[in-house]
Amino acid sequence: MSEAREKAALAKQAAQIMNRMTTEQKNQALLAMAEALIEQQESIIAANALDIERGRSNGTSESLLDRLKLTPARIQGIAEGLRQVEALPDPTGLTLESFQRPNGLRVEKIAVPLGVIGMIYEARPNVTVDAAGLCLKTGNAVVLRGGSAALESNRRIVEVLRGTLAGSSLPADALQLIEDPSRASVDEMLKLNGLLDVVIPRGGASLIRTVVENATVPVIETGAGICHTFVDESAGYDMAADIAFNAKVQRPSVCNSMETLLMHETFAGKHLRALADRFLAAGVELRGCERTRAIVPEAAAATEADYATEYSDYILNIRVVDHLDEALEHIARYGTMHSECIVTEDDGNAAAFMQRVDAAAVYRNASTRFTDGFEFGFGAEIGISTQKLHARGPMGLPALTTTKFRVFGNGQIRG
Template sequence: MSLTTMGQQAKAASTVLSQLDTQTKNQALMTMASALEEHTDEILTANAKDMTHAKQNQVRQVMLDRLLLTADRIQTMAEGLRQVQTLPDPIGEVTQGWTTPVGLQIKQVRVPLGVVGMIFEARPNVTVDAAALTLKSGNAVILRGGKEAIATNITLADVLRQALVSMALPADAIQLVHDTSHETADELMQLTDYIDVLIPRGSAKFIDLVVQKATVPVIETGAGNCHVYVAADADFKMALNIIVNAKTQRPSVCNAMEKLVVDRQIAAEFLPQVQAALQPYSVTLKGDATAKAILPDIEVAAEADWGTEYNDYIMAIKVVDDIEGAIAHINRYNTKHSEAIITNNYADSQKFTKAIDAAVVYVNASTRFTDGFEFGFGAEIGISTQKLHARGPMGLTALTSTKYIAEGNGQIRA
């Protein structure tokens, strides 16, 4: 099937979805959740094929974790659908209203974007998250995943589409591009007649490529060169717990910590403790000259390291003179995703949150919480690192626009 045909079908489906009431959408989400559970074995069989091919192609272990589905992960996806069902429906919400001097009653109302296009790499959970959020917000979606997860994505999309059909809703509300060639990705980026917004999810290089090539409006997401800054007055135990969690709990994802920034006053005492805490996880440490002097057996960080998103058990360490130095370093090299400060000084915490240019800024907490589910959105369509329209984890509201409705009783303009 051509992308043009898919676009036409998505447009038609979006018109139907935009008029659905909340109860119907919620019933569809519950039906989709049950369908995932009922077809768990079928989904796992498809995922096993993808895993076998990925291993044959020597995909890195941490990236295999992104691709892998288990019964528990499928259950989590189903629960995500159910959580989205419980969230308030943004469509039809009146954000403001007033009456003009001539008696026109004007209100601003939330409406769907229309058709959402998604291009993403080897994370099959994106298929389900995107389907849930676009359906609840009244949008149709065209998904184009990576070749690594194609069997899994096809199965997931088929299960979700069958669930819609069972409710007499348009299956074309959820469509998956089966051709994973670069040519189809390029064509999808140019499908301006049918796609209202394009959301890429993947590496920084991948997202930059989409931004450069697309003529469809793009919401930039995902690349995460995330920092944790440990201030001079930080509680060491808290800091170590956060660092270990942020770096090792799931290093392949975009909200994992990549860089540690440490105040010079505590570096000599604190860095050996960091090295010891990360040693059981076999984290490769790199550092600037000061860090290297304190930890002689670590690697020297090159200039390129400071801007690199590793997505692996690798971490670079920068020693700074004070909070101003930390802010300057982080703002120079970050990807505007998630940054954290560990401190007991309230004034410094407020200075950091105001000065750091990022979608999410944490005080005394792990960067791993930057996630739609953790934020209470049920799921996420992506984590926006730009500043227009949406920023941070994108839930239902981020998939809406507004329109003005003006009601009168015969007014004409003088």
């Protein structure tokens, strides 16, 4: 039996136990997991250093290495994410709806765990902990398959967490890590119908496309992030510059960072040069339309492929537009329905933008970097869904449940 099938089968058995765990039992395990991460951080960072060293020798970009790197501060943040999840209400078992039929049947709709969740993700070891915490809190078992770039980090983290579960009421087998780094392990996971109830991919466009196109197990799609900021002609420079700069530079490697800055021609004529200088000073490579390059000759020519690329790096497209409709057309063509922002003092333009943009999160006068479960108050997130069925946007605890109808009668039969 392959590793993927064997571990999915173990998780399936554990899910039957997880379904019976109380909120108190789950919370105690989560808090113990958070403490264990802090206590074992030296060994986790040592394992992470092996991944960093291997990545650097393989020519991995600094931006991607940043996504991979663990520090004491980041481990503290990851542990805090588990504590945030522990403090959140448990959605499982809640009665979502209750009604009585004319024949006397009483019907209740309740939230229940999905069952066994398969997570396929890339080089961010924090996802290992986030996924484990969210799935366990909602009474699910989880089978993790991280990227090979973070294999040592993920292996050590899961050892720590499973060791903690072994001393708790929760079954340790509810948390599984597939260590086979080959593409074959992913291909097999996608077809483990009957063992996995759902697969959630989290990573770049190529990974997500592979999962969506090849899975026979149901998929919750977390989309790539080609995010835009549109600066309207009414925007003040200071706020617009701060928002755009934060959206690109604060952490360019993540999916909610800005890839294209759209700018009304009036604003661009006054402020593009100054804003471009700020980006250039921060080491951002600029690519622009003809009107952008007339003002900022240092910018390379932006191509159709550039506008359709999620860089996850210090690269930014800039396009000058004539009006709001042109910005909306650009977003509709190149956006990935993730996060979009307008910076404006015009209430009418803001309302039009927020109504017409089709995205999981739409902002007025705030950085797209806030599309995040923690920032939305959900605690850690399993991913940011850009699809429209089951869940959309940052996926917290409720997104990891489904529903069950409980029907109570006193002898009714259907005629």
